[in-house]
Amino acid sequence: MMVRSFTGSTVLRLALVATAACSLAACQSKPKPTYPTQTPSGPTAPPSTPLPPSTGPVTGQPVGALPGSAQDFVVNVGDRVYFDTDSHDVREDARPLLSAQSEWLRRYPSVVVRIEGNADERGTREYNLALGARRANSVRDFLVSQGVTAGRISTISFGKESPIDTGSGEESWQKNRNARTAIVSGAR
């Protein structure tokens, strides 16, 4: 089970939900446009009685992945980066994600990972095994350069044996040219 049940008191749970909701709102709120406060002239609206504050039920929901869990890593960091055809160079657009991976791994130093290199089907089996190994090692080198201890990272290549998209076409092939950082042990 990736998500552990939250065991705090009800009060605390509600408080946390409320806080999460508030902070979420805060994150998402853009500067609000200001509207003219003066109502246009016209038929006067009937005086309304102000609604009482809602007293409906308050429901609790799981707060999200447990920090430091494998699910936390997959959902909140991202476990896969993608490569160009025939290339094992870490792409510019993969760097932020790999930096986030290193940050996460530095925060949870007991986690051990294995990086799995993959290739698309547009190559032969043995060459693609070697290509996948290169990709896995590119990611490994990047993480090490960002301060993750080398001893925590192993690598393997699945070549073209483990496609995440079984379609045939550039869109599928692009998805299958990747390296996945898989958590082996040490996560919560």
Place this chain on the structure above:
Amino acid sequence: MTQARSLPSRMTALLFTLLCAVTALAVAPPARAEIEVNVNRGDVQPLPIAVPAFGGGQVGADISQVISANLQRSGLFRPLDPNSFVEKGLTASVQPRFPDWKTINAQALVNGTVTVEGGKLRVDFRLWDVFAEQQLLGLQFTASPESWRKVAHKISDAVYERLTGEKGYFDTRVVFVAESGGRGKVIKRLAIMDQDGANPSYLTAGDSIVMTPRFSSNSQEITYMSLRPDSSTVYLFNLETGRRESLGTFQGMVFSPRFSPDGGKVVFSNERGGNSDIYVMNLASRTSTRLTTDPAIDTSGSFSPDGAKIVFNSDRAGSPQLYVMGADGSGARRISNGGGRYTTPVWSPTGEFIAFTKQTGGEFHIGVMRPDGSDERLLTSSYLDEGPTWAPNGRVLMFSRETPGGSPKLWSVDVTGRILQPMPYPGAGSDPAWSPLLN
């Protein structure tokens, strides 16, 4: 065909014609090679041959059917329809009525008789040159009754060799990867079957991904790679004893194994820190030697039949290309020079060609070239053709073919590119490896 020349010499001439077609193709520009194959297809007339049911009941009929199918698939023979035969019930103990066979234009005739004595199967057969009215071959095989297919393959090989002057390849087996479960959740099992698709059986349970099986020259042993979520292993597997052992424990990925011609060594790839290089292990001493040191990918090593050289795949020049080096790793020289990506080189058993997979123009091809890189010819073209293996006589190649979104199938093509056909195996399969001739 002229009557003056003997049938074997006429068949030799047929093969010569095929080889001339090869040479003619070789001088054509590579881009036009496949059109040339089509043009030359009409030049070769398969030899009409009659293979009536052998005397001796059902097993006799079964044996002649297996022979007929073998000869037909070779592309060099055209077995005639048994319904057209005039002489019926021919046995090995009488001379055929030649006019009856001339009438249907059978150039050659294979007849035989099967008897079972003391629990043993005895098969007498004769090969006749119909128009010269001469026996070309008369042989007797004795075997256990359940080996009747093997006897049929032996007879096919004898007929093929007598008429073409080249060794046959029918008494052989194919080890391959049987695939099931469909794309994305494929189960890969090591499997083995006769070269005609008969007697298929699994060698592994499908609990790990297996790939690239290859036969030893003694044909009782194979080497293959097994991939698990956290490790890769190269295995040696004895088909007779069922004994399986690991080639050893390595740091990094280990893959791409292939035996030396004498069976005493295995060339393989080992990856360390992302860099794949070629190594060779002496199986007696279990010591391995590194043969390449380039920071590029070096993989898919294959020995020349004399064991002196190794052809391999490297992307040291930027894209995957073929190189030949000494078996000690010395003097690597690039041999592939056409545009495109070249992978999976395999030296032919006769030494005269290197087969490969080539990617160009969005297509995959199986091709052959001379060991110096000359005379490149592409034999096939499809969405995904991969991984050729040679029949022991060096005339036929087997490979796997995949359509977009489909599962791979086993196919074969002869070295001229003229005879391209799916293998008689109904399931999905990849990574075929042809055995040497069996005993």
